[in-house]
Amino acid sequence: MTNEQYLIVSYFTVAGGGIVAAMATAALLRAPLRNALGRLSRSACAYLGRFLPTWLVLAALLAFVSVSYIDCAHTTYQSVVDDDVHLVATTHRQIGRIFTYLAIGVFTYALALAVFLVVHRWASTASRQGHR
Amino acid sequence: MGEINWLGMDFAEFLGSALFVVMSVVVAWVVFMVLRGPARRLLGMNSRLSEARAFFVRALFVMLLLAAFAVSGGRMFNLADDAAFMEYVWQAAGNLDDVLGALMLVIGGYAVAILVLLLGLGRYRDE
Numbered sequence: 441m442t443n444e445q446y447l448i449v450s451y452f453t454v455a456g457g458g459i460v461a462a463m464a465t466a467a468l469l470r471a472p473l474r475n476a477l478g479r480l481s482r483s484a485c486a487y488l489g490r491f492l493p494t495w496l497v498l499a500a501l502l503a504f505v506s507v508s509y510i511d512c513a514h515t516t517y518q519s520v521v522d523d524d525v526h527l528v529a530t531t532h533r534q535i536g537r538i539f540t541y542l543a544i545g546v547f548t549y550a551l552a553l554a555v556f557l558v559v560h561r562w563a564s565t566a567s568r569q570g571h572r
Numbered sequence: 573m574g575e576i577n578w579l580g581m582d583f584a585e586f587l588g589s590a591l592f593v594v595m596s597v598v599v600a601w602v603v604f605m606v607l608r609g610p611a612r613r614l615l616g617m618n619s620r621l622s623e624a625r626a627f628f629v630r631a632l633f634v635m636l637l638l639a640a641f642a643v644s645g646g647r648m649f650n651l652a653d654d655a656a657f658m659e660y661v662w663q664a665a666g667n668l669d670d671v672l673g674a675l676m677l678v679i680g681g682y683a684v685a686i687l688v689l690l691l692g693l694g695r696y697r698d699e
Contacts, residue, residue, distance in 0.1 A: 446576045468634055469627065476624030528580035529648060536646015543638035543678065550631040551685050554621060558693060561620045 443521045447509075450531045458500035458538040465542055466493035476553065480560065488553070496545050503541035507534045581649065588649040588660045595664065596640035596671045603675055604633045614686060618693050632682055639674040643667070 441449075469492060477485040509520045509530050520526065579586050611632055615625040647667045651659055 441576055443576050446580065450580065465634055465638065469630055472624075472627035472630045476627040479623065524576045524580075525650070527576070529650075531580060532646050532648050536642050539638045539642030539645055543635045543642060546631055546635050546638065547678075547681060547685075550628055553624065553627070554685075554689055557624055558620050558689070 443524050443527060446524070447521060447527055450527070454531060454534045454538070455501075455504050457535075458504050459497055461538060462496035462500040462542060462545075463493060465546065466496050469546070473553075476557070488556075492549055495549060496542055499541040499545035500538050503537040504534055507537055582653070584655075584660070585649040585651065588651075588664065589644075589647075592647070592649070592664050592667055593641070593644040595668065596644040597637065599668070599671060600636040600640035600675060603679065604636050607632065607679065611682075611686075614690070618690055620693060621689065628686075632678075635678045635682065636675060639678045640671055643671045643674045 470489070473489060473492065474485075477488055480488070507530060509526070514520045514523060514526055581589065608629060611629055612625060615628050616622045621628070644667070647670070649660065649663055651663065
């Protein structure tokens with residue numbers, strides 16, 4: 441396999457793998473998320489349920505495109521393709537960053553969900569007390 | 573134009589990387605098993621959060637796993653062709669340093685977030 445073929449194959453494989461990893465992460469959290477959202481209205485439940493995979497796929501894609509092959513030592517396409525160590529290192533950096541962004545995505549989603557659940561319960565308790 | 577293996581590394585480096593990924597996942601799993609019970613109890617302190625307890629515990633597991641993958645997937649075993657076995661072990665130990673650091677960050681961030689939420693809410697029961 442030439443360096444250029446490796447670059448093309450690894451680039452699209454990592455991009456596809458990142459999307460699959462995001463969908464797998466969302467699938468792993470889907471069942472407990474559905475239980476957590478059980479008491480909410482159907483529209484809120486559907487929105488928050490659909491939001492998670494979208495959020496994670498965007499995080500994975502953002503991580504993927506934020507890694508560049510071009511740097512100080514490799515300013516042209518030819519210099520990137522000629523350096524096989526740089527190609528492999530960049531691929532690893534893309535993989536590492538995708539998982540880092542996915543972890544951050546899950547963390548921020550969980551934090552936002554906690555705040556949302558607390559505010560929702562406060563609001564529904566306050567409205568129940570207002571009706572009495 | 574240069575030639576490159578489809579893995580981007582030779583077999584010994586691939587084996588080292590694969591073993592390192594497995595080792596990182598095992599460490600993340602052990603950390604999760606140690607923390608699972610206390611995290612469940614902590615989240616059960618407040619009834620506003622307790623209904624989503626299963627989600628938050630699963631989220632902790634997923635974050636630990638992703639942090640382990642992030643570090644182990646982003647590291648290379650870049651050794652000389654005639655590298656000795658112990659050189660691979662040293663490289664793995666050096667990389668494990670970063671895995672443990674990432675797991676500590678996840679645990680720390682998670683604990684701080686939950687504790688701040690619980691401090692803000694206090695113990696809450698509906699009845």
